[in-house]
Amino acid sequence: xxxxxxxxxDAQRALAYYMGNKELFxxxxxxxxxxxxxxxxxxxxxxxSMIILHFLIFTKFxxxxxxKVLLYTLFISQFFESFTPFLIINISEIFIYLKIISFFIFxxxxxxxxxxxxxxxxxxxxx
Amino acid sequence: xxxxxxxxxxxxxxxxxxxxxxxxxxxxxxxxxxxxxYSNFGIFxxxxxxxxxxxxxxxxxxxxxxxxxxxxxxEIFFIMMILFTLSTVYIRLSKASKSAIVIVNLxxxxxxxxxxxxxxxxFLSSDFINIYVATFFIWHILALISTLYSLKRLRYA
Numbered sequence: 162x163x164x165x166x167x168x169x170x171d172a173q174r175a176l177a178y179y180m181g182n183k184e185l186f187x188x189x190x191x192x193x194x195x196x197x198x199x200x201x202x203x204x205x206x207x208x209x210s211m212i213i214l215h216f217l218i219f220t221k222f223x224x225x226x227x228x229k230v231l232l233y234t235l236f237i238s239q240f241f242e243s244f245t246p247f248l249i250i251n252i253s254e255i256f257i258y259l260k261i262i263s264f265f266i267f268x269x270x271x272x273x274x275x276x277x278x279x280x281x282x283x284x285x286x287x288x
Numbered sequence: 289x290x291x292x293x294x295x296x297x298x299x300x301x302x303x304x305x306x307x308x309x310x311x312x313x314x315x316x317x318x319x320x321x322x323x324x325x326y327s328n329f330g331i332f333x334x335x336x337x338x339x340x341x342x343x344x345x346x347x348x349x350x351x352x353x354x355x356x357x358x359x360x361x362x363e364i365f366f367i368m369m370i371l372f373t374l375s376t377v378y379i380r381l382s383k384a385s386k387s388a389i390v391i392v393n394l395x396x397x398x399x400x401x402x403x404x405x406x407x408x409x410x411f412l413s414s415d416f417i418n419i420y421v422a423t424f425f426i427w428h429i430l431a432l433i434s435t436l437y438s439l440k441r442l443r444y445a
Contacts, residue, residue, distance in 0.1 A: 196323055196324050197327075200324050201362075203316050203317045204317040207309065207310050207312075208310070211309065211310040215306050229305075232305055232306065232309075
């Protein structure tokens with residue numbers, strides 16, 4: 162909800178958030194401004210990922226390839242979610258799609274990890 | 289944290305990438321913290337003095353009390369989380385060696401001193417800015433060393 166209201170899921174609106182828009186009186190973001198916004202997310206996301214992922218070790222999914230793919234995808238999407246704004250303002254506006262996609266992947270994978278954990282807990286209970 | 293009970297962290301195929309990810313992002317956080325503080329709050333005495341008390345020559349207004357307390361409040365939380373997580377991983381990977389315990393203690397004490405000296409500098413005396421700067425650098429450098437050492441142990445041990 163915060164992402165939608167501040168940045169927006171629409172590419173043009175999200176682009177205006179980073180590149181600025183004179184008609185909407187939105188100032189363009191700077192590298193330092195983006196880093197300031199990203200700073201709490203860098204560690205916060207990493208801690209959240211580590212905490213929920215490491216519980217999977219104690220489940221039956223421990224050695225599954227799916228979980229390993231999940232693990233790497235979560236960290237990679239988290240990296241792009243935090244750092245694509247630098248690519249948007251410094252290299253190309255096309256990276257706005259990477260920003261939105263990585264956000265959805267990151268947000269989508271967390272419920273999947275939680276589902277796997279709940280599933281394992283439920284199976285332990287009824288064994 | 290349950291990873292503290294896993295026997296060989298650097299041999300565990302699941303725990304290794306998870307902790308590597310956490311340490312990699314911790315490294316990015318520490319480096320970004322330097323840049324963000326340098327450009328906003330300041331990391332050297334004269335810049336911090338200008339932020340806290342303003343500077344007429346440079347037309348800088350002093351930070352207001354509410355903003356300062358909010359900044360301090362966020363700092364306390366993030367430093368606490370970073371240091372507790374990092375020291376847990378570092379002590380575990382260094383097998384609680386004597387040097388690791390010394391580094392963790394120094395890191396914790398310098399971080400606490402930096403957090404305490406900040407409001408003392410704002411409310412009591414600007415001399416505490418120097419203590420803040422010294423301890424800020426000490427805990428950041430020790431945290432960087434611990435992170436890099438932990439990554440090395442995790443990858444190559």
